[in-house]
Amino acid sequence: MNYTHARFGIYIFAALGGIATVVAMAGYGTYDHDTGMFDLHPIDVRAVAAYLASIVANGLAAIAAWRRWGRTE
DSSP states (O other): OOHHHHHHHHHHHHHHHHHHHHHHHTTSEEEETTTTEEEEOOOOHHHHHHHHHHHHHHHHHHHHHHHTTTOOO
């Protein structure tokens, strides 16, 4: 294992810790900095899926309007 792979691994673990901290700050879980343990609170998967689907659909609609898709001119 060379130095680049080790540094990449450290960056990945730091990013995961940052993501866990942000999720805990949003109230979706509990993160303990001392032990590094993250406990995710129960979530409604249907609500998350509907929220993500609406974000994707609105993004595609914005791109379609910007690129003027569907126009016959």
